[in-house]
Amino acid sequence: MAPVQEDDDDVETAGGLAERVPSRRKLEGPPRPWTASPGLSDPVSGPPPPKVPSGTRVVRPQPLARGDQPRGDQPRRRASVCLPPMRAGDALRGRDRAGSNPPLRRPRPGSDVPSEGGAMKPSRLFSAGWQAVMEGVGHWTPPAWAILGPGRLAPRWLWVGSVDCAERQEPPGKKLLSEKKLKRHFVDRRRLLVRGGRGGDGLSCFHSEPRKEFGGPDGGDGGSGGHVILRVDQQVKSLSSVQSQYQGFDGEDGGRKNCFGRNGAVLYIRVPVGTLVKEGNKVLADLSRPGDEYIAALGGAGGKGNRFFLANDNRAPVTCTPGQPGQERVLFLELKTMAHAGLVGLPNAGKSSLLRAISNAKPAVAAYPFTTLKPHVGIVHYEGHQQVAVADVPGLVRGAHRNRGLGHAFLRHIERCGFLLFVLDLSVPQPWTQLDDLKHELDQYEKGLSSRPHAIIANKIDLPQARANLPELQARLGAKAIALSAATGENLEELLLCLKELHDRHVAAELQRGRQPLRW
Ligand SMILES: Nc1nc2c(ncn2[C@@H]2O[C@H](COP(=O)(O)OP(=O)(O)OP(=O)(O)O)[C@@H](O)[C@H]2O)c(=O)[nH]1
Numbered sequence: 265m266a267p268v269q270e271d272d273d274d275v276e277t278a279g280g281l282a283e284r285v286p287s288r289r290k291l292e293g294p295p296r297p298w299t300a301s302p303g304l305s306d307p308v309s310g311p312p313p314p315k316v317p318s319g320t321r322v323v324r325p326q327p328l329a330r331g332d333q334p335r336g337d338q339p340r341r342r343a344s345v346c347l348p349p350m351r352a353g354d355a356l357r358g359r360d361r362a363g364s365n366p367p368l369r370r371p372r373p374g375s376d377v378p379s380e381g382g383a384m385k386p387s388r389l390f391s392a393g394w395q396a397v398m399e400g401v402g403h404w405t406p407p408a409w410a411i412l413g414p415g416r417l418a419p420r421w422l423w424v425g426s427v428d429c430a431e432r433q434e435p436p437g438k439k440l441l442s443e444k445k446l447k448r449h450f451v452d453r454r455r456l457l458v459r460g461g462r463g464g465d466g467l468s469c470f471h472s473e474p475r476k477e478f479g480g481p482d483g484g485d486g487g488s489g490g491h492v493i494l495r496v497d498q499q500v501k502s503l504s505s506v507q508s509q510y511q512g513f514d515g516e517d518g519g520r521k522n523c524f525g526r527n528g529a530v531l532y533i534r535v536p537v538g539t540l541v542k543e544g545n546k547v548l549a550d551l552s553r554p555g556d557e558y559i560a561a562l563g564g565a566g567g568k569g570n571r572f573f574l575a576n577d578n579r580a581p582v583t584c585t586p587g588q589p590g591q592e593r594v595l596f597l598e599l600k601t602m603a604h605a606g607l608v609g610l611p612n613a614g615k616s617s618l619l620r621a622i623s624n625a626k627p628a629v630a631a632y633p634f635t636t637l638k639p640h641v642g643i644v645h646y647e648g649h650q651q652v653a654v655a656d657v658p659g660l661v662r663g664a665h666r667n668r669g670l671g672h673a674f675l676r677h678i679e680r681c682g683f684l685l686f687v688l689d690l691s692v693p694q695p696w697t698q699l700d701d702l703k704h705e706l707d708q709y710e711k712g713l714s715s716r717p718h719a720i721i722a723n724k725i726d727l728p729q730a731r732a733n734l735p736e737l738q739a740r741l742g743a744k745a746i747a748l749s750a751a752t753g754e755n756l757e758e759l760l761l762c763l764k765e766l767h768d769r770h771v772a773a774e775l776q777r778g779r780q781p782l783r784w
């Protein structure tokens with residue numbers, strides 16, 4: 265590691281610890297005396313931070329080696345910032361002297377944290393990097409009006425620093441995938457070849473023991489082959505993890521002394537909730553609840569050992585049978601995304617923007633049609649841990665049932681939704697025609713799909729032309745449309761209340777039908 269150099273005289277080592285670390289002293293030369301100076305530069309964390317007001321000391325903590333604990337009897341220089349004592353290894357663990365890692369947040373006015381001089385914890389300055397340095401700018405910069413003079417507006421960054429931005433940043437490490445890449449990961453159809461495990465062979469042998477001449481047959485049976493089972497797992501969200509072929513585990517062969525072979529273990533294939541299992545055009549199973557299972561292929565029966573064929577008329581059978589091969593099938597899996605509500609709208613209506621506004625889902629949003637290429641499910645949280653799942657699917661166009669646009673293949677993801685949210689773009693001329701088109705396409709796909717419980721959302725109300733269109737839309741629809749703006753968040757509460765109402769009604773209807781409502 266390159267030696268860290270003390271570059272400025274105003275940087276004091278915490279508790280004078282550098283004097284007790286001989287290796288550092290050798291590298292850096294004798295410690296220089298501390299003198300107060302307003303400048304501060306740090307070669308480790310890049311460009312020099314802003315000037316410190318004169319009279320403020322900054323303490324640079326030295327990394328402590330184990331056993332390098334400061335002893336109370338040794339003379340130590342006092343830092344100007346009052347901090348709790350540091351334990352050995354704190355610096356190595358990335359803790360600062362104020363206790364456990366504090367959030368990178370500017371202290372509120374009136375809080376206990378001192379705001380001048382001691383507000384920027386020095387150890388954070390050097391361990392947290394440039395963000396923390398910028399945070400410190402907010403505290404160290406003299407009041408903006410002092411620089412700019414009275415009556416001049418201060419630029420916001422002068423007093424906010426980068427703290428606000430840091431709080432809104434995505435967690436580091438995980439990069440968001442683009443819609444195109446996400447589509448590659450999302451698979452909603454699979455052809456699958458499954459073979460059950462082969463049964464173990466039976467054994468033909470005779471008991472052998474000293475002074476026991478006719479011990480008789482003692483060949484054991486083979487174990488059964490393992491089944492291949494499809495099991496619903498709520499953690500799995502697409503069929504991408506399902507491979508094209510599965511072979512079950514074979515059973516063990518029978519052994520001597522009537523030992524039976526071990527059965528082959530069951531092989532589980534994890535599939536998402538809402539998987540339909542088909543063989544040809546015949547639907548075999550609808551795995552719509554977490555924990556549902558379907559035996560895709562049975563394991564073969566184990567063979568019989570010669571002991572099995574022992575009979576009164578045949579006291580020494582030599583016959584044994586081989587294990588049976590497992591069942592072999594070609595299955596088709598089809599995923600129909602399960603969600604409580606489905607967002608249905610033309611391309612660019614703002615479905616994805618709406619889902620982003622009401623949930624934590626992050627579908628791509630852009631000003632061109634067919635931005636969304638795969639279904640996204642977002643969860644809306646309500647009081648009492650109630651969760652409503654809302655699915656966003658690719659935009660629907662007129663003639664989708666004739667395979668226009670992206671076709672209607674993705675409409676099966678809407679099919680399972682308990683209720684629908686029709687999203688209309690209120691800023692285009694004659695927005696009411698959109699609803700007719702959407703309903704027509706839904707009915708072409710499945711009769712009666714459009715008459716499910718639904719709400720009509722008129723999006724983009726923040727635009728002037730949308731406001732002008734609203735009265736006519738309300739008059740023509742005859743039903744109430746929720747006018748809102750996904751971009752500005754205007755009137756989203758009304759949508760959330762309506763969503764909750766639709767969900768409660770859906771749950772009540774499911775319970776009435778004797779079905780357990782879907783839980784997320
Ligand atoms: N002014 C305004 N623009 C909006 C609003 N909602 C969405 N938009 C814009 O409309 C465009 C399309 O938004 P998306 O959310 O991608 O629309 P979509 O319905 O998901 O589109 P597809 O995925 O292609 O079907 C984007 O440029 C958004 O910024 C809104 O409430 N007001």
Ligand SMILES: [Mg+2]
Nearest residue numbers: 615616635636
């Ligand atoms: Mg979209």
